[in-house]
Amino acid sequence: MTARKNSVTAPPEHFDMDIDTLIIGAGACGLVAALSARESGREVLVVEADAVPSGSTALSAGLIPAAGSRMQRAAGIEDTPELFAADIQAKAQGQNDPALVDLLARNAGGVIDWLADRFGLPFSVVTDFDYPGHARRRMHGLPSRSGAELIDALRAVCEAEGIDIVCERRAEQLYVTPDRSQVCGVALACPDGAVEQIGCTRLILACNGFGGNRDLVAQHMPQIADALWFGHDGNRGEAVQWGAQIGAQTRHMGAFQGHGNVAHPHGILITWATITEGGVQVNRDGRRFWNEAQGYSEAARAVLAQPGGEVFTIFDSRIADIARQFEDFKRAEAQGAIKTADSIEDLAAQLHLPAEALAQTLADIPQDGTDGYGRRFGSPPLTSPYCGARVTGALFHTQGGLEVDQTARVLGLDGTPIPNLFAGGGAACGVSGAGDSGYLSGNGLLSAVVLGRIAGAAV
Template sequence: MSVAPPPAGGFALQFDTVIVGGGAGGMVAALTSAEQGRSCLILERDAVQAGSTALSAGLIPAAGTRMQANAGIKDSPSAFAVDIQTKARGEADGAVVKALCAQSGPTIEWLAETHDMPFSVVADFDYPGHSTRRMHGLPSRAGQELVDRLREACTRMEGIETLTEAKVTTLYAEEDGEIAGVAYTRPDGGLDRVGCGRLILACNGFGGNAEMVAMQTPEIRDALYFGHDGNQGDALVWGAGLGAATRHLDAYQGHGNVAHPHGILVTWAVMAEGGVQVNREGKRFWNESLGYSEAAREVLRQPGGEAYAIFDSRIASIARQFEDFRAAETAGAIVTADTPEALAARLGLPGPTLVQTMLGLESLKACSFGRIFDPTKRLRPPYHGVRVTGALFHTQGGLDITPEGQVKRAAGGVLPNLYAVGGAACGVSGSGDAGYLSGNGLLSAVVLGRLAGAAP
């Protein structure tokens, strides 16, 4: 990865907008840019567009949508902004938060109405940190469906060209930092150059770069990496060469409920609806209501770096709306038993301790970890359990940006025509892992992609 002066011979091809990365953020930016009448080229390093989006549940938080209104849910961008800043301890860029929240609803409705994406609200459980139900997803509740539908929309849209197996290696910049074009390698190893009026970096963060993770987020360095291997920190390398500002490089989204050793995400709905996590000793060890990002660190601190999620059939019926949960059941990761004793035997846990833990939940209203329990959601047989571990999903720090996604200079001001979206940009989670509010990743990918794509 490098930054170099423009080639003396110029560029044989020129596009108004070039986008590095063909995940959700990149494709939304392309759709929006093409709507403005701009020619657009997506350069995707993989043979098929997927990215980290395809590994997620594909849920996008949005406030004030008609989908919420139809479900009887009251919400507003200002309430959403308060939730983000509360979780992030006020560390997120207020202007970026305001812009993302204001445009979240219009972006979801645009995808639904213009690009025929049947979003609906997850209306049967609450995500930690959200004061109302605002997570929007497609029917499968899987990120792969979101990627597939966006890819189809880009194929239909006039003015968008996509090259796959095209790995960008060099940004060409003028002395003032204006991007003139990029170089990328073809599958045969050859090198091509293309010029651009503006460049949008949608190549995510650095979760796949073990050296960068160890340096910036050492507490999660030994966790299972559940993101895309292509997230190598390219945007940060190019940014350094351009004098770009960065922010919150220690921020990341973890997840403490990945079926182990199967490597399948188990939705946090199992915790939100009354489930608990226990360690190898059969004991609870933290407040599961805080969120799934900080859960990764808590689980990894337990013996063997693992835990066991315990829930019941009522909760399982809610979780089955997610494709990943159904896959975990099919893989045999989730076991079922009629009694706590039998469940302990199936999970290989000490029976008396697990029985004591589960019996203790029967009348518990609050616990020493600070969790408040809903008495209407007591666990009832048959019970379910799954062995889980903590994972790193994606980094949340990145290039510092304006509310439109334009990259800032470390010395002040902005780079003339460089934008960053999704994991390439600093998100709205503040520092560390505890500031991550459910959906922050796709919020900054999809909504920021829309804002950057529409920017002058």
């Protein structure tokens, strides 16, 4: 049998296998959902299209924002879910569903503590710099500050818990009852071209956004349609396509996480700490062109609007020392993406920038005050040795998706939940508002782990 890709149809007479809880996608959301479901006593199967679990999580820094965790308390950081929720809404200009924001903000700290205490994941809080839009230091990560480390740790825990993760199985067809009110299972495409039909009592869509589907990107977010795609290639939008066919609600389909600090042509993410600690971005003329404090997602559009869609991030060795806690930054250094020089003139030569203009740009940065773009500076001035990287703007992840209720169930167009269909991660609508200016650092993983935890445990 051959499945028609991304279709919804009536179930077969017999499934090859039946499972209680089937999870599509072995990223952070899917693996957390699996752990949660197993803890609740459910039989669980996770299917993953890739040869090994990775997803968008593995491409990120693996940092999860949470308020009120024991790690925050140990670091002496006073924070509350209410303050966290206010930060999310402020960044998204109040466009988010308040109930969803409250759900994520209230549960994030508990999910971090659960992963650390129950499964031994060694989370700690990033305490040496601030992320844009966060009123407190609440970014939690594993020692390498790497999404790949987070995925590997979650996978190892799942394996230790006896959870089956079957890779190289891409879900291509959704089986539903004739009235399309309940999900029955899925058809999985195998590497040899065969199709496996899996029935389930509950289905959790933890599979993907749609950033890898350029047609959907052009339809919903034309302003970034030509950006470098820096996300996971598996993000092709099956979840929202299935949702459209069964009458599910979607929300904020134009929202996305961009990133305006991707080393070019190396394709390596350069941490935004290079900016928050006092660095700046300049164009080919050696001139600044915007208020970098707005954030790295907004930077994607600002950078792409510059000649050639490329700019240069300028910082110094003090900032580089902070950035080295991130594996991506160390990899960028190893591949020669980070240039270092004892003088501005030498740095300009290495980056092929006009030295006089670059020197004047750096001289114009206020040591303590607000510049003409509205950015407030309070960090030490940039000093020798100077550092720089050629970067471009990229689309990292879409943030719109299926709308869910307080138990992560997918909602139909009439507002009632589809009884046994759940969504989280890239498949579900996140909390970045309606457009491109509401992405708060960590929103994607926040939604992934909290909705994964809730979906897995839901009755």
